[in-house]
Amino acid sequence: MAIRNSLIREGVRRILSDSGFDLTESVDDLHKLAPPQEAGPADHVIVVDRSLLGSDGAAVVGEILHRFPSARVVALVSSFEFTEMAAIYAAGAYAYFLDQVPYQSLVAMMQMVAVGQKVAPPEIIDLLDNLLLLTETPPLHRGAQGYDLSEREWDVLGALERGLPNKTISRDIGISExxxxATVKSLLKKLSVSNRTQAAVLARELADHQGPARVLCGVGFHDVRALDPRS
Structure with a gap:
């Protein structure tokens, strides 16, 4: 287990130990993980918290699996980001879930990973519900509506489409979190959607509706006016 925050690390350690898991290491840095001393019939599970995955979590997961080919990697994160989750699973991780998960759920998911099952976070269900809600309005009708968005709002919308968290958007656009x-709140109201996921899906539909005019630059759109349905 590699978790930087000592309180979270100790909490997870105690939960897993009390639940019958054989915890071989508990460290605050991935480089401190030592290769397993013995090759047993059961593969090792490595729990890694988000702060140790850096800016490219998928690449770090790949590096872990290069060092520990038979390991089953579990990413423990503080916030759910769909794009990041998809990339981490594609890199070979077995699970991705929030560090606020109830301990019974944590134990259940770890038990599934221990027997070779990949586990999806509960937030996936919410995402599917949101996608179903979006299908209730025909895409072309939504794409034909006029959206009075500022250039900053278009940039933030482009970032939401890519699944970026507020901290990254703040850094890349050069504004405070x-x-x-505040911009996300304004966007949701103007787009008549309830959350970031719905805004991201709508952004993709607007881009597809406008055809080749969609060109990404940084975290925003290269020509925001080209995406305006009124133009």
Missing amino acids: SAVK
Whole structure:
């Protein structure tokens, strides 16, 4: 187990130990993980928290699996990001879930990983529900509506389409996190959607509706006006 925060690390360690897991290592840095001393019939499970995955979690998961080919990697994160989750699973991880998960759920998911099952986070169900809600309105009808968005709002919308968290959007656009939150709130109201996921899906539909005019640059759209349904 590699978790930087000592309180979370100790909490997870105690939960897993009390639940019958054989915890061989508990460290605050991935480089401190030592290769297993014995090759037993059961593969090792490596729990890694988000802060140790860096800016490219999928690449770090790949590096872990290069060092420990038979390991089953579990990513423990503080917030759910669909794009990141998909990339981490594609890199070979077995599970991706929030560090606020109830301990019974944590134990159940770890038990499934231990027997070779990949586990999807509960947030996936919410995502599917949101996608179903979006299908209730015909895409072309939504794409034909006019959206009075500022250039900053178009940039933030482009970032939401890519699944970026507020901290990354703040850094890439050059505005404060509070300004990002305010812009997201304004976007949701103008687009008549309930959350970031719905806004991201709608952004993709608008881009597809506009055809080749969609060109990404940084975290935003290269020509935001080209995406405006009124133009």
